[in-house]
Amino acid sequence: MDVYESESKGVKAAGYFSGKKFIILKGSHAVDDSQVKPSLYEKPARVEKRKDLISKGILAKEGLAYVFNKDVEFNSPSEAASVIWGSNLNGRLVFGLDDTVLSTHILYFEIDSEKAIEGYKKDHVLSIGSRNKSLVKQRKEKDKYTCQACGLSIHIGDKAVIECHHIDPIALGERETTIDDLISLCPTCHRIAHMREPIYPVKEVARLISCNKKT
Ligand SMILES: [Zn+2]
Numbered sequence: 047m048d049v050y051e052s053e054s055k056g057v058k059a060a061g062y063f064s065g066k067k068f069i070i071l072k073g074s075h076a077v078d079d080s081q082v083k084p085s086l087y088e089k090p091a092r093v094e095k096r097k098d099l100i101s102k103g104i105l106a107k108e109g110l111a112y113v114f115n116k117d118v119e120f121n122s123p124s125e126a127a128s129v130i131w132g133s134n135l136n137g138r139l140v141f142g143l144d145d146t147v148l149s150t151h152i153l154y155f156e157i158d159s160e161k162a163i164e165g166y167k168k169d170h171v172l173s174i175g176s177r178n179k180s181l182v183k184q185r186k187e188k189d190k191y192t193c194q195a196c197g198l199s200i201h202i203g204d205k206a207v208i209e210c211h212h213i214d215p216i217a218l219g220e221r222e223t224t225i226d227d228l229i230s231l232c233p234t235c236h237r238i239a240h241m242r243e244p245i246y247p248v249k250e251v252a253r254l255i256s257c258n259k260k261t
């Protein structure tokens with residue numbers, strides 16, 4: 047079990063991966079309420095999580111901070127870091143989780159597995175809202191309605207069969223989407239991209255597709 051530690055603002059915390067969850071160890075600390083920054087409120091679920099842990103006494107007052115009196119499961123290192131240091135943080139940076147660490151936690155799915163479909167559908171959810179809708183439209187236009195992994199471009203009547211994929215859905219939780227976060231993929235390549243967590247990079251999807259093409 048690899049344990050990742052971080053210390054900031056006089057508060058030290060340690061955690062480890064359990065599958066996709068990040069577990070903060072008992073004895074870790076969290077900042078006092080006076081240290082909570084407005085940026086935490088951009089993620090109401092994290093505010094709630096912090097409140098919940100405090101109200102249940104799992105985060106207990108200790109001097110000028112809180113202490114975890116048992117191991118606590120978080121959905122991501124970012125969620126943990128944000129709750130602990132009271133602002134919106136990137137857990138990968140905070141806990142020094144580089145790509146090699148994350149790559150040991152890759153999960154593979156069948157194409158029709160619930161997890162694969164869930165990630166695939168998430169992109170559609172992220173595309174809701176007028177600002178994102180217009181970004182999606184711009185991206186598809188820029189990519190000429192062509193799949194950026196396999197080159198497929200299919201039109202049925204005047205409708206293009208093309209989808210918009212978020213290149214890094216994890217980072218997108220941290221900030222606003224830009225056109226560079228998106229890429230056009232055909233439905234097949236899009237499904238393949240989500241057969242792994244973290245998702246396959248588009249280059250890797252292209253390689254997988256070309257390996258499978260019958261000559
Ligand atoms: Zn494709």
Ligand SMILES: [Zn+2]
Nearest residue numbers: 166169211212
């Ligand atoms: Zn996608």
